[in-house]
Amino acid sequence: MHPRSSLTVLAAAAALLTTATTATAATEPVSRAQVAAHFDLDAEQQPENITVDRDGSAYLTFSFARQIARVSPSGRTHVLATLPAPEKANTPNLGKAFVGGIARADDGTLYVTYATGTAELTGVWAVRPGGRPRRIAALPADGLPNGLALDRRTGRIYVTDSVHGVVYRVDARGGRATVWAEGEALRPSTFAGANGLKLHDGAVWVTNLDKGTILRIPVPARGTAKRIQVHATGMPSIDDFAFTGRGDTLLAARDDNEVDLVRPDGTHTAVLTAADGLQTPTSVAVHGHTVYVPSAAYLTNKDPNLLVAHLDR
Structure with missing residues (x-):
């Protein structure tokens, strides 16, 4: 990173921490947890997923408002785009339209992923700066596309489907989505299976909400995935996650009002809880020390929000 960019990031993080509302607790290596922004529950501004820009700006999906915001x-908070509403939403498990994962290209x-229960709208959507949302790839209407990650090196997008329990792959330029990974480890047991998704160290990493697991799927040089490795277990209601920048250590959001630190050996400890301001946390981003x-x-x-905290590396 360019030194000027580093200074910009540090200044942005400091600004967020300074303007936020102070909370009460956090556990090492996380500290100084504060709520940086509150959202409008009546307007269904419920943040599902996040990606962070170089300057520390956070890009969020508001799932049921069908919005992308910065x-x-x-x-x-500034709403950048609103995805078109289906004539009649019939999204599996949810009933209403749902905007899920988000990634940002250079x-x-x-x-973003968009699930509506309709063939016309369900799939992967793209929004160029200043442009309107457009669908670049269709996905099955009877599924629930959720987590999303962009491989900037290959220009491929990976997407989880929480109902079908698979991982799709599609070209970021658009086209036909194909099933890249499938298997029992990705499938739901009661409600939702494959959920959060990240690319890290030559593998696709996926959570399974129902089974409380984190999975690692090596990316082969060609073709579809062959092996699914269980990296961590015993994490009920796990949603999305982010790597801390230290090897395979990651932070995972859980719907039961926890963010867990997951170590490379798969053991995990809660580092943020409802006492810090969590209200059904859905995802995590790590940018610098924030x-x-x-x-x-x-x-x-109650109180959908964006919490920020300091990460001691």
């Missing part, structure tokens, strides 16, 4: 380093294009945790308030029905 939260500036000062904590100001040119500023934002990619941790970002959106809370959608799906289960608490």
Whole structure:
């Protein structure tokens, strides 16, 4: 990173931590947890997923509002785009339209998953800076596309389907999505299976919400995935996650109001809880020494927000 960019990131993180509302507790290596932005529950501004820009701006999906929003380093929220509403949503498990995972390309294009229960709208959508949302790949209407990650090196997008329990792959330029990984470890047992998704160290990493697991799927040079490795277990209601920048150590959001530190050996410890301001946390982003945790308030029905905290490396 360019030194000037480093200074910009540090200044942005400091601004968020300074303007935030102080909370009460956190556990090493996370500290100084504070709520940086509050969202409008009545407007269904419930943040599902997050990606962070170089300057510390957070890009969020508001799942049921069908919106993509930016939260500036000062904590100001600006809605960038609203995805078109289906004539009649019939999304599996949810009933209503749902915007899920988000990733940002180097040119500023934002990619998101959209589930509506309709063939016309369900799939992967892209929003170029200043442009309108457009669908670049269709996905099965009877599924629930959820987590999303962009491989900037290959230009491929990976997407989880929480109902079908698979991982799709599609070209970021658009086209036909194909099933890249499938198997019992990805399938749901009661409600939702494959959920959060990240690319890290030559592998696709996926959570299974129902089974409380984190999975590692090596990316072969060609073709579809062959092996699914169980990296961690015993994490009920696990959603999305982010790597801390130290090997395979990661932070995972759980719907039961926890963010867990997961070590390379798979052991895990809660480092953030409801005492810090979590309200059904859904995802995590790590940028420099700052941790970002959106809370959608799906289960608490109170104060959807964006929490920030300091990460001691």
